[in-house]
Amino acid sequence: MHPTQFSSGDVIADRRADYARMLAENGEHEAAVELMEQALELVPDWPAGLLRLADYAEKAGQAEKAIPALRRLLVLDPEDLFGAQLKLALLGAEDIPDQPPSRYVEALFDDYADRFDTALVEKLDYSVPAKLARLIVEHEDRRFDLAVDLGCGTGLFGAEIRDRVSRLEGFDLSANMLAKAEEKGLYDFLAKADLSLEATESGLFDDGLAESRADLVSAADVLMYLGDLANAFALAAQLLKPGSLLAFSVEDAGEGDGFILAPSLRYAHTEQHVKYRLDENGFDLVKLSRTTIRMDGGKPVSGILFLAGRKA
Template sequence: MPAPARSSGDLLADRRYAWAEAALAEGDAQAAADLAGQVLERVPGYGPAWLLIGRARAADPALRAGAAEAFRAALALDPEDALGARLHLAELGETAEDAISPAYIRALFDGYAGRFERHLVEGLGYCGPALIRTALERLRGPDLFFSRVLDLGCGTGLMARALEGIAGSLAGIDLSPRMLAEARRTGLYARLHEGDLRDFLGAEPPASADLAVAADVFIYLREIGPVLTEAARVLAAGGLFAFTVQGHPGERGAVLGADGRYAHGVATLREAAETAGLAVALLEPAEIRRQNGAGVPGWLAVLAR
């Protein structure tokens, strides 16, 4: 899913860019590339046009080198990578660093916030928050309660609603200000913060939370070990960290899939938990959502401090 394009500042260029997007959607890669080239003739520094040329060229295996060149041009114009050029480069095997930038996630979800819940729940059968709630009840019984809760990657507040009745003071963190605006409307959060969850955890006092949750968040992170380490520091004794991850058939490592999301190996997950000083209280296969009519395999995990 490409990040939304900002205006070039030139009305005619914007119109041709829209035609280029339409041509690519209809399968006419050559027309899309030609139109995007016309955009760049008028506005040479318009990164989205370079990204579109890369996407058009990538449709032809013979043009992969040219596609990579276009994606690198887009990245040079947008070093924070709100456009997601690194993700496209990773799909071409051109980069080993984190393919999904915080700026890309922010741009993606800012444009997605208004329809996020309907698409995710109704369209993709997303059930991460419900899975986490049920897992916590299985571990702690029907009278469970967590006084201090951290919702990592809180989005619009789906997880907060799933925790109603068992969560006291709830703090949420998300990269997208528009998603946070939706979360604020729930009235369920004592605190909401905009930023990266790793920075957020690093600023939280030690032993200050009884529960941390992350529903469908690690699909955007290649390395989850640092997050587990910070979560262990922030959790009080006996505290829990409950989350879902997308899985792949292998035992180890993170794999960037065709869906542009990271899937994690279960052995790597266990090792990261052990390194962080967290014990596995529950780890089981789970279908975290549906995509193209098929279940997406993953893992439901609850780790204990």
């Protein structure tokens, strides 16, 4: 169950919230706001209720109600399971954070794991794993000794690269995603890791796993859940042998030199930001390719595929 569906513990408040949800689904957001306010009068410190109120208020154009609800939510939930900080940033009430809350991303994908492959590939026409694997092979058609798949998810990229890799390691923040990947039998090693943390805390080097062990590191549709890419590229540099390859995708933010937070609560990055962070972490750009990476709301999402080499 997704955290937004958590009960308030009060039957009447839950009923009002259910009715508010039906109104919101019908586009009646102002009426939904009123009902959620009534529900929260009964249970003022209901985190999921505060999130719903903020969501309906934002859609009703009532930022003056959404912002206090999100601020209260952050007080009740300092780990920010619900991504309130990101939502406040979109409303212009906070600066865009360099990284999203790890607990928010973890909960998002734990909930998504069971339907991930079907939703992403069949419904959203997701194509990054195959395109990224093709980019690698077109540059260097060979077998890799050890590949590390960062943010491996259910193993979609692993399936594309497995026959070209002697050993394949997968890391993800979501335990449920890792369980799905394990079911496919593609990976020689799977473990939990957080790319927003420093190397010693990330999980990438636990249990005696060595630095400079990989000749290929991938991050297929992972970096849109990070803002500033400095730490992610620093981790990749520590994983890779000199002269080895880093392959990844980003959502394209267009012109500029930084990154943006999209209404989807995913980050998009400019080509310039990516190139700058690659260079400062010891990478040379080998190749990039602009492409559609998925559909979202019936519209194509533009992205950039990158292939970079770890400097000798």
